[in-house]
Amino acid sequence: MNGKIIVLSGFSGVGKNTIINSLRGSYPSLVYIPSMTTRDMREGESEGFPYFFVSKEEFKERIEKNYFIEYEGIHGNWYGTPKDKYYEAIQQNLLVIKDIDVNGAISMKEEFGKSTILVYVEPPSIEELKQRLIDRGDDMDDIIRRLKRVDFEASKKPFFDETVVNDQLENAIRQCEEVIVKYVGRLAPSKHVVNVNKLLPTVGVRMLNLDKVNAIKEAVLNNDDLPLPIIYKQNGQAYIIDGHHRGLGYYAAGIEDIEVDMISGDNLKGYNIDDIHSLTKKDYDDWEELLKDLKVKS
Ligand SMILES: Nc1nc2c(ncn2[C@@H]2O[C@H](COP(=O)(O)OP(=O)(O)O)[C@@H](O)[C@H]2O)c(=O)[nH]1
Numbered sequence: 001m002n003g004k005i006i007v008l009s010g011f012s013g014v015g016k017n018t019i020i021n022s023l024r025g026s027y028p029s030l031v032y033i034p035s036m037t038t039r040d041m042r043e044g045e046s047e048g049f050p051y052f053f054v055s056k057e058e059f060k061e062r063i064e065k066n067y068f069i070e071y072e073g074i075h076g077n078w079y080g081t082p083k084d085k086y087y088e089a090i091q092q093n094l095l096v097i098k099d100i101d102v103n104g105a106i107s108m109k110e111e112f113g114k115s116t117i118l119v120y121v122e123p124p125s126i127e128e129l130k131q132r133l134i135d136r137g138d139d140m141d142d143i144i145r146r147l148k149r150v151d152f153e154a155s156k157k158p159f160f161d162e163t164v165v166n167d168q169l170e171n172a173i174r175q176c177e178e179v180i181v182k183y184v185g186r187l188a189p190s191k192h193v194v195n196v197n198k199l200l201p202t203v204g205v206r207m208l209n210l211d212k213v214n215a216i217k218e219a220v221l222n223n224d225d226l227p228l229p230i231i232y233k234q235n236g237q238a239y240i241i242d243g244h245h246r247g248l249g250y251y252a253a254g255i256e257d258i259e260v261d262m263i264s265g266d267n268l269k270g271y272n273i274d275d276i277h278s279l280t281k282k283d284y285d286d287w288e289e290l291l292k293d294l295k296v297k298s
């Protein structure tokens with residue numbers, strides 16, 4: 001389970017959605033999971049974009065059915081994150097990005113621990129924030145209601161992993177990219193088909209665990225869903241960071257071509273699959289540990 005959830009929180013109008021939309025444009029495999037809300041649909045929005053819009057009664061029913069990981073009343077409306085969708089995404093090794101209010105963000109961290117990275121987005125000043133809300137076309141009552149929450153939200157900043165100031169938008173986007181790479185080690189997985197034989201020479205015999213290989217072979221022959229092996233590219237080197245037993249299991253089952261996730265820290269675009277020539281010495285559960293080891297190697 002290597003999926004990650006990047007949560008952006010911060011004052012209304014600080015630019016969370018602008019940043020998320022830009023990142024999703026650049027990295028289409030970033031996943032956005034719409035929350036459910038009781039607020040009215042705004043112009044330009046539609047069902048599922050960016051929310052599923054429901055009545056208060058339906059929202060209450062969902063709470064009773066334990067549909068949400070967390071839910072909050074914000075600016076007079078309810079917002080909730082759908083449990084199943086997040087668990088599916090984590091299971092499928094996906095990278096999710098979503099804006100959630102400060103309380104919701106902290107609840108997500110409680111639920112998913114280190115798989116959640118909390119980013120607090122700040123405006124350069126409150127004056128600039130007001131101006132953005134006005135420019136966005138929010139009506140005055142709405143703006144006043146939103147600004148009332150500012151002190152409460154700011155008090156939760158210590159719970160966050162990172163802070164990004166959204167002054168110049170381009171800078172804020174770049175800082176968010178850096179945060180993602182720092183904590184996740186990748187910005188987006190990208191699937192490639194690799195010939196298993198190409199992976200084999202990199203798999204030292206001393207690392208072979210035949211029980212694991214056989215278990216994976218059985219799973220392959222059973223057509224079970226297996227997570228994809230992951231190949232990480234950094235400083236021109238590629239490392240199989242996970243899944244060499246899976247690779248061998250496929251080989252043992254007589255399958256040549258397997259799909260892998262190519263992920264990359266410093267070289268996000270443009271890599272050469274033939275460069276795979278190095279292998280980490282163990283399986284990693286912890287990205288920070290992995291990155292530490294990679295630094296030693298590169
Ligand atoms: N707790 C929680 N907050 C959410 C969720 N989805 C969105 N929010 C937050 O709800 C607040 C209001 O969002 P929205 O109505 O889109 O207006 P905005 O303030 O202009 O972004 C923002 O702080 C969002 O980040 C959710 O599922 N749970």
Ligand SMILES: Nc1ncnc2c1ncn2[C@@H]1O[C@H](COP(=O)(O)OP(=O)(O)O)[C@@H](O)[C@H]1O
Nearest residue numbers: 012013014015016017018132136166167168169
């Ligand atoms: N760095 C920035 N400089 C100027 N305006 C910005 C910047 N980032 C976002 N905006 C604008 O501010 C308004 C609020 O941004 P939005 O992404 O809707 O905020 P949030 O999702 O945090 O409520 C939008 O009109 C957006 O175009």
